[in-house]
Amino acid sequence: MEKKVLINNKLLIKINKKKGKKMSKVTYSVPAIHCQHCVHTIEMELGELDGVETVKADFNAKTVEVEFDEPASEDLIIGTLREIEYPPEVN
């Protein structure tokens, strides 16, 4: 008999992480980062997305490093950065 388990995404991501499932990690160049306030805003906004595990914005390097898994996606992350007016440089 199949066990019925209801589980939310955040919990599932944590469980997958414990199992050693590899998360996606991307680094974007974000030229609009110009101070620590920008860093804070980006980390807050991306950190709120379901599936985003870590966000590290770097003021000196002007980069944003994101570790994520489903349901987050690169499209979602890039779209969010554009929305909050920190568009990443992507080809």
Ligand SMILES: [Cu+2]
């Ligand atoms: Cu700033």
